Amino acid sequence: MDKLPILQFEDKIVETVKNNLVTVLIGETGSGKSTQLSQILFRHGFADSGTICVTQPRRVAAVSVARRVAQEMGVRLGEEVGYAIRFEDRTSTKTRIKYLTDGVLLRESLSDSELRSYSVIILDEAHERSLNMDILMGLVKRLVGIRDSANFRVLITSATLEGEKVSEFFNGCPVLNVPGKLFPVEVIYTDEVSKSFVEAALKKAIDIHVREPEGDILIFMTGQEDIEKLVQKLEDRVRSLEEGSVMDAVIYPLHGSLPPELQVRVFNPPPSNCRRFIVATNIAETSLTVDGVVYVIDSGYVKQRQYNPQTGMYSLDIVQISRVQANQRAGRAGRTRPGKCYRLYSSVVYKDDFMEAAVPEIQRTSLAGSVLYLKSLDLPGIDILKFDFLDPPSYASLGDALRQLYLIDAIDENGAITSVGRTMAELPLEPSLSRTLIAANENGSLSQALTIAAMLSAETSLLPSFAKGSEKKRKHTPLKLPDGGGLGDHIQLLQIFELWNKTGYDIEWCKEYGLQIRGMSFVKDVRGQLCQLMLKMAKCATEVQGKHKSRERKMNYRNLRRALCVGYANQLAERMIRHNGYRTLGLKSQLVQVHPSSVLQPDEDGMLPNYVVYQELITTSSPFMRNVCTVEMQWISPILKKLETLDINKLSGGFTDPEDGIKEKDQGVSKKEDKDVESPADRDSKIQAARERFLARKVKK
DNA sequence: GAGCACTGC
Incomplete structure (x- = not known):
């Protein structure tokens, strides 16, 4: 086997880590960073006074990488090298290198907020920007100022470009670049505007099938619906091709709601002299790696869930991908040999319309859980509303979280965590x-x-x-x-x-x-x-x-x-008079329907219950409450009383000038890379624009 | 009468 690229940088990495508390390492796919970084540091004594921990965004990754490292070091898994994921802790007192999911590390800091058992914390794949990762980065940044520098190091690995931003966040710490081991991928743009990306993908896929030499085709769609549509059309077209004139073809859909046994089909060796078409969601972007892919067709879209803190409503929207995502998708064509990536959009769209990176989860989700968690840590001198995030969530989002927590007794009217709240956070x-x-x-x-x-x-x-x-x-x-x-x-x-x-x-x-x-x-x-x-x-x-x-x-x-x-109590709705629509009882009332999939039943007069609580609000074809439960009127009067007395200024401890805070932050960052900095408002309008463009295309069809 | 992308404690 060839030497992994990262090993050529061993001395440089060790020297940098020795001299710096925090190091950012930019390593592309195939650089070996996930398996080698921990071993390099281990070899140079960084695990002498503590454990080296490495976070992974997914459970399977934590387990498989740990297994690999144990094998390379010739030790038994669970001894010197171990892993910890939910329901499974395979570590022991001997463990010097420990792989864990970011969620597990976050939980661990609940019992030891300074994470003293670790001499090195490696946050791997930070560019994926999960909510847990963003909170961890904030916590780890704080630790850098607290823990003894003789016995503590932090490494953060990221994909290209975003690494600079992370370095900026950690006060300009050094950035090391490690090349990947991907084969070159030729990127081909499309200039003609197509009426739908399903049709465009169909045309391109058949084109490749007829003209190009062997190699599997991976097509990125947005969801089950367009995947099934495309699979159907591909099957029809492939069947209509003259027998013998082209090689055989087999077509697989690949998305998360597919039963596991159908998902794993793509890992079976393909029949010989047969081209595979894999029509996938972005599950194939990071989570699953399909071998044998030589051609990638990228629709340029992704389905993304976002939260509106003003209304408490989620929506699932088809939005443009980012340049980072586009490059990640292209990279899927170059894993085994040189490949080609066909983008169903023009280079102008890529350069001018796409955002550099996707909106991080922390700006797309309800923060009630995270705010409660941070409050329960009781970090001295840390105010949640001023917590140092790589990308701060909006003030509206934090206010929404506080309001929700207050209604369910997790914090008191001054925003302080209650004993109930402490139990909840556990x-x-x-x-x-x-x-x-x-x-x-x-x-x-x-x-x-x-x-x-x-x-x-x-x-x-x-x-x-x-x-x-x-x-x-x-x-x-x-x-x-x-x-x-x-x-x-x-x-x-x-x-x-x-x-x-x-x-x-x-x-x-x-x-x-x-x-x-x-x-x-x-x-x-x-x-x-x-x-x-x-x-x-x-x-x-x-x-x-x-x-x-x-x-x-x-x-x-x-x-x-x-x-x-x-x-x-924060998710309560009242039925309207004389019909079965509801309005939510909260700060901003929303008109919603019970989701059609609900088993809630009307009474003999055909009316639904007067009051329900719901699990979530989601707008698809129209606004719905998902998962509802009947509640009695007499139970809700204390909640309504609380709603009346709710004072957001008190809850947020007087932090009422969000604009200044946000501006200050943005200016701080924009010194270095002013082109790439976007305010949440800019992002919102970009997402909106992408959505409108998409809808416009859909309507035309 | 409508339908959920992907993770994780």
Whole structure:
């Protein structure tokens, strides 16, 4: 095997790390940074006084990289080299190199905010900018000023360009460049504007198939719908090609809601003299690597979920990718030999319209959980609203988080964390569910609440996709699931798990009901973990086994729904008079409908319940509440009272001048790279523009 | 009567 590129830089890396507390390392795919950096530092004594930890954005990566490193060092996994992911800690007192997911490291800083067991912290793949990673970078930056510099080093690895920004964040720390080992990829732009990217991709794919030599084609689409459309069209066209004139072809869809057994098909060796077409979402951008790809077709779009803190509403939008993403996609063509990337957009669009990097998650999601977590750390002298983030979230977003936390008793009217809030922060759940568990523990419905919390954590991986046509293909229609007694979706989830529990967690039962086995066993694991945590924390925690089930059911799950009402006090809606639309009860009222997939049932007059709590608001074809549960009017009066007295200025501790704060920050950064700096408002308008362009194209068709 | 991209504790 060739020597990995990073090993040629060993001396330089060691010297830089010795002389600097923080080092940024820019390493492209194939540089070997994930496996070699830890070993290099180990060889030079950086693990003598502590462990070297390396974060990974995904569980599979943490496990596979740790396994590889253990093998290279000739040690047993779990001894000198180990890993820690949720539900699985394979480390020991001997462990000197430890791979973990960023979520696990974040949890660890809850029990030791200075992370003293680590002599080196390596934040790998920082350019992916997950929410956890952004919080970790803020925390680690603080540690740099606190911990003894004789025994502490930080390394952050990133993709091109973004590395400079990270260096700036860490007070201009040195940046090392390590080349990757990719083969050259020729990029070909498209100048003609096509009516739809599905059609454009179809044309290009067939073109490649007819003209170009062998090699698989990877096509980036945005979601299940356009993937299925394209797969169908490709099958038709390939079949219509004259037999014998071109090589055989096989077409695979690849997206997250595909059952795992269909996902892994792309890893099987392809039939000989046969070209594979893989039509994928951005799951193939980072998570899954398909070997044999020589041609990439890039639509230039991605489906992205974003949160509007003003309305509390999520939306799932098709937006333009960033230049970093475009390059990542192109790189997928050069893993095994020189390749080609066909971009279904012009070079002008790439240069002028695309943002440099995607909007980081921290600016696209509700921050209630993260704000609570940071408050629970009790960092001296650190005000959450002024916390030093690489890309600060908007003031609206922080205000929204505080408002939500106040309504569910996690912080008091002055913004200080409460004892309830501390307990909540210990649980690996979103705040509403943590709060539900605590309320349930007090009213005797904990066992059921634990089940619901676990089911909601795995919800998307429970049911196979409801795509049109897929039902026909299935051999037999699954048995009908329980209906939640008409009380709502949370109750349905509870009933599903209880039925499965009664069968002794029978795998066949899952099949009969059309439930994904992996999803259901994940629920079982999560429930077990939550049980243990609740037993450990709440000294008086009882009833995790659920002995009161039958009595509760007769009571229409009253206690359980009451607990949900306390937990979801920030997500409450009232039905309109005389029709079944709802308005949310919060700072800014929204008109919404119950999602059509809900099992909530109307009464004999055809009316839905007067009050419900919901899991989330999401705008697709129109604004919907997903996962609703009936609640009683008398339960909500304390919530309404709280809403009336809510004072955001008090909650945020008087930090009311966001504009100044943001401007200052932007100016600080813009000294170095003024072209690439964008305010959140700029980003918003760019996203909006991309969305409009896309919609315009869609309409034309 | 509509439909969820991808991760993670």
